[in-house]
Each structure stands twice: as structure tokens, then as C-alpha cells.
Amino acid sequence: MSESRTIRGRVLAPHATDRALTLHEDVVVRVDASGRITDVGAPGDDAPEVTRPGCVWMPGFVDTHIHFPQARVLGSASGELLPWLQKTVFPEESRFQDVEYAREVARDFCASMLAQGTTCASVFSSSHPGATDALFAEMDRRGLRGDVGLTLMDRGAPEALLRAPAEAMAACEELVERWHGADGDRLRFRVTPRFALSCTPEMLEAAGELAARHDLPIQTHISENPDEIEATAAAFPEARDYLDVYRQAGLLGSRSLFAHGVWLSETEWDGVKSADASISHCPDSNFFLGSGPMPLKEATSRGVKLGLGTDVGAGRSYSLRRCCSRAYDASKLTGSDTDAAELLWFATRGGAIAMDRADQIGLVESGFDADLIAIRPLDPDADLATLCEHLVFLEDRGGVEEVRVRGVVRWTQDALVD
Template identity: 35%
Template sequence: MDQPLFVIRGMFAHSTIENPLIVLADHIIGVSNGKIVFFDQADQLDKHLQPFGGRSKVSLTELKRGQFVIPGFIDTHIHAPQYPNSGKGLDLGLLEWLEKYTFPTEAKFKDLEFAEHVYEKAVRRVLRNGTTTACYYGTIHTDACMKLCDIIDKYGQRAFVGKVNMNQNSPEYYIETAEESTSETERFVDSVLERKNQRIQPIITPRFAASCDDKLMNSLAKLAHDKGLHIQTHISETKDEVAWIGNLFPDHDHYVDVYDKAGLLSKRTVLAHGIYLTTEERKIVKDRECGISHCPNSNTSIRSGTCDVKQLLDEGIKVGLGTDCSGGYSTSMNDAMRCCLHVSNFHAIHTEKIHISHREAFMMATLGGAQVLDIADRIGNFEVGKAFDALVIDVTKEGSQIDIFENDTIDDILQKFIYLGNEHNFTRIYVDGADVLPMLLKGSQKS
């Protein structure tokens, strides 16, 4: 049945392919059946309402100064099972951190009650932070990953969910055989696809090259190819890791070549980090149309390195932002934008190269993320025909860190939101045209 049209009038900000940040005063957006049916200047309202029976037939929300609409945030790399460790253990080095915190926590997801308990909290927090689309890693446990899908569905988020694959160089209490890993991945993929939920898609998730042998990577690539699935993995996160991959795969030219020869690189592949990619590797990443998930909080918190994100963008590589919970301590995309700016600034300070601005950070948190996930034809900005995944922001709300002054322009207000915004500023969180915030605030969380 057709859902009635609703219209929001006021200030909007979004990115386009040509322009990383466009801030618009007094515009209107019309949404029907979850899709954007018009987006125009406010003085065109009556023209757009004619086919719908005029003003009396629609619900019109008029925003005040300090309120505006942006596309929902897209987190291109987040480990849902690591959420309990957010803000813990970051004084340790990467390997110690994995052994002491990450692997023991992920192993616990064999227990479905534990999985449900954590995933409830994780999904609610991520969605409350305005992340309308998340690309999640689960664990190696198929049933726990299905539980994650259940909870994402309950709260109305859009997501990719990956059952993690790891059959070598992993602790003996948290590892699978190549055969188990492949058959369980097939079971997971089929279970998710059977639900025919357009919002939740499976994603093939070899943890990273060191934890999967060639045989497993080949079979996962075949599965992705046969079923047209997305793929996510880690690449070139630390210098030690790059050297280790070189030793593990001596017959390959470099890290990218390991994934390329396995058949894992396509326009639907999300590569997290990519800090130390060489010119040759970046060229292959671009040629295969893979996306990079830049995770600046994580890269700083566990001291992996400073990614030259400006270079990736300038070379025409698709780049989105990832929170990489819990290597990154925050699941907030506002935090990811700020960390991205800081990392780019530090890189510029040390190399005298050019840094990015808040405009590119905003683009990477929205449209860039949609490009990385190869769904920019469906979400990411306010083009007519796309799904209405959006955040209504109010910088004047209780709990806001933002004050606006008489001489602040709409560009200033938007920039203040990027630097100072938090979840208290989100008054509506739309996914597919439905406001999911009331459900989140209902307090149905199990403790």
C-alpha cells in the first residue's frame, strides 16, 4: 500500500559526486514509500504537491534555524562483537591487545545468550549515533551472526553482516578448518538471503590474509562471485603486519596481490585501513574499483599509522570512514570525521602535504561510504529515487555541545556540527523513510 507523502522544509546538507559538501537553505524534500520523490527549493513546493492532492494531503515539517537534515551516516568497518571492549586495552600493542581482549571476547559469541546481550547494546549504540548503515564483522559463529541480523532487523538499521573466516594463525580456542569455514559461510549466506530483507545483506569476511590460507580464500572468492556478494577484509594496517604477510606469501608480489590472486578484489570489496599501500598496490585497488575504509580513530588508538587519505581521494579511490570498534574506541561517526581531520592534519604537519577539510570528512561519512559499499545508487545523498536514510539534526537541543550566534551562516552551523556534534543532536533517524529513533528510545534494551 502506498504510504502517504511527507515533506520536510528547511536547511539541508549533502554531498554529490562533484561537490563534497553542499549546504542548502530553505529546501524541501518529499518522501513516499521510503523513497525521495522530490528535492528542490522551497518555493517549488506547490508544484511538487500537485500530483499528491495539494498541501492538505501531506504532512509538512518546517525546521527552525539550528535544525537541518543530512544523509544518515555510513560506517564501513565495525566489529560488533568487540563493542564490550570499546575504550579498553588501548595501552597495549596490537598483538597483545588481540590476545588479551579481542580473541577471548569474540570466542564467547559461541554462547547465543551472550551474543544477544552484546549485540542489543552494540546495534542500539551504533544506530543512536546516527549510523543508518553499518558494515559489520561478526565472529566465526554462524548462529550468533544470525542473532546480529535479527537485532539489526528489529531496530530497522541497514547493514552488511559478515561471518568471520579464520583457519590459521589464530588461537586454538577460536579457529575453524577451511571446510567448516566454507560450509558455515554458505549456511550463513543462504540463511540471510532466504529472509529477502533488502536492508540486511551478507558479506564475505576473511578476517585478513594471515588468518586464512589460500585454499580458504579461493573458496570464499568463488562463493562471493557465484552469489554476487560483497567482500570485506583488512589490509596494510601496520608495518609489522605487512612484513608478516610478505613472509607468509613469498610467491606474491605484495599484500594486494595476495587478495587479487585469490579473486577477492571487486567493486564490492571493502578493504579496511590500507595505510601502507604502495603506488603499485593503490593502482590495483583503483583498477579493481575496491573501496578503502579509513579508520582514523583505530589507526591512532592502536598506533597503526597515519593514512594519507588525501592521496587516496586524489587518486580516485573510493574512500569511506570506519569506526573499527574496538580498535577505535568510539562507534560515533562524528568522532570518525573529527579523527579523520586530525590524522590528515598530522600527516600534513609531518610531510608538508595537503590536508583534507571538513567537507571531505563529511563526504566520506556519507556518500563516500555508500560508494565503498557499492550502494551509492540507493543511498548516500538526497538524489530523487534514493532511499530516504537521513538524520534530522537540532543543534539547540538539550545535551548539545553547540551554540550558534547571530553571525553564524548555515555553512558555519554545519561545520560546528561536524566538529562538535553528538547523538543528542539527532531528533529523527530515518532508514527507508521510517523514523527508527522512537523504537530506540523506548528502552526495550535487555540489561
């Protein structure tokens, strides 16, 4: 039975820690019944036929920052971050009070990720427990891997989105009980204060305590836009800087994942590194909202853990390939040195590390889960550097054809024409 999960073909394999990839021309990836890779080696006499000839196989993409309740407002241009939240995002997120609506959007949302080869994601839900439970259920059904958080907000938004700390924590406890660690740690609950401006100090402290109590991962936004940073400094006069707001609340640690970080100071970058926290780089969103390009070199020069995030719906696409391409553009604007191979590493292995799943995914090696995707590149014989450039910069030439999680086919292009 396990033989059916075996893949033979050209495989693009990220390295464990150095930000590079190796291209295996023809290997057999054997997968056991639990979905774990047991062996990667040269094809012997008993090797199966090549799986999807002309495609390259690689680890599924990891989207380290995405918003479920913004799926229906993707591409809505209404200014920079703060006015965009008020005009576009908050009214739409209020609709997730309706669990039926949440279920319907969850189906589109999960299908859209799979169709772009995303197999793992760190997701902000709305502030509604019912909608959050519906998203977990759909991710479970589709076989997606990932973390979901109830978005915590107790100020700065319409009443329908606000939830007082005690009530929000009770809802989180129920979700933790139901979903955290589900299906062999495929799903996790992630503590998710939206950002400092939408939380009172009491809410941030409650979030920090919740994370400590259950040893939960954390995600939030940081330093995305100059107006936001100025407002945050005014709202938290005791804090030395934006990062210190989270530090004081117990939200800065090795399991913290901060989205954006466009305008972090040198001191803050040092603080992220010394806490061993992670950054989600969201270049497409940063361009769409005019937030600015994040200087990738600040992360790479310090060895800060970093993944890429689409940030749908401020990001305009579920594609991590497009995200890589935008990250390249941002690197050019900030004097940061990178290339397509390194960006693909961030979109796979880097994201796995940033999401604290380094022991599960991101490598095509024995002992890792077979979360693998097949993409048909423009030139099936291209060398490593050219192949990576085609995957990143020619994302409309050659799509994702098949997506597997733990060796099970979860999406194929073929299904569209059935």
C-alpha cells in the first residue's frame, strides 16, 4: 500500500539550514503509510515510472501570514493600512459572525491555497469563535497543515469585532482543547493578538499568559506602516519601541512570528534575533498598501528566522511564487542581496522553521512528512539556477499540477477538467 505514495522524478530539495537548494535529476522518494518519507535514493531495478514526467517535485509552500476573513476583499484598494482596515477589512470581518458564511468562505480559502501549492499556513481567523472553528474543520477536511488563531481585538474596531479579554480567553481555551495538536500535530492553535493598536494592555497580557500556560505559538503584526507606528507609540508610552510593547506582555519569544517588520529599528532587529523570534516577510501586501519594502538584509545578516507571507487580503495573490517575485523586487529597493533559489528556500524550509515545524516539513529527506507538490516549469531540463528563476519570475508559465500532504493527494490540476 505504501508504494502508492512513492514519487519518482526530478526533485528540488531545500537544505536544512543554509539558504540553498539541491536539484536531484532522478530520485525515488519512498513514503510510508503514515505519510513520512522513509528513503530518498537513486532509482533501482524495481523503481516505479516517473511521476508526472516534465514536472519538478518540491516541498509544499509555507504561507507564514494570511487572513481567512479577508478572502472576499482581496484586491480591494482603499488606501494605506489604517484607512484600509476601517473601510475594507473591518466591515467584511464583521460578517464572520455568521457561521454559515464562514463555512462557505473557508471552502474557497482552503481550495485557493491548495491550488497554489500551499500545504501549510499560519492563519489569522476573525474574532469569532464559530468562524475559527469552521476554518479549523475545513483545514482538517482538506488535509492542510497549519496554525490558526482567533484574532484578539478589544478596541479600535467596530463593536461586532470586539471581545473583552475574559470572554476571548475562554473562547481560546475551547479552541485549544479542540484543535491544538490535532491529527498528529498537523493543526495548531496560535495565539493571535491582531496588533498592539487593536488590543488594550490587559488583552496583550492575557494573550501572553495564555501562550505561556499552554506553550502555544504566537503571531501578530509589527511595524508595517509609519502612521501605525506613531499611533502605537502614543498608545503605549511606557514601551521603548514597538517590539517592547510585545516584550512587556510576554509575547516575544522563540515561538513568536511577527508579520511585516518593514520599519523595525536596528535595536528591534537585534531584539528579534536575541529572542529567536521569526519574521513573516509580506512584500506583495507591503507594495499594495504602500507600506514600503522590508530590508531583507536586516534579517539575513543577523540570521533571523524568516518565512514569506502572502498576507491575503492586502496581498493580492495566494501564490508564494508571486510572493517570492515581489520579495526580489523589495530586495532591489533596499540593497539586499538575494536570488530566486534563496527566496524559494524561504517560501518552503524557511517558513517551516519560522512556524516552528522544522522537524516536520520543508526537507525531502527520510523522517520528514511527504508534503510535496509538482510544478510544470517552462523548461523541464533547466539547470538549478534557471529552474528557480522560472519558478519565481515566470509564475504564469507552468502551474502547480499536484499537491500531496503526508503523501496523500489533496489537489490536482486534473480535477478541474473532470
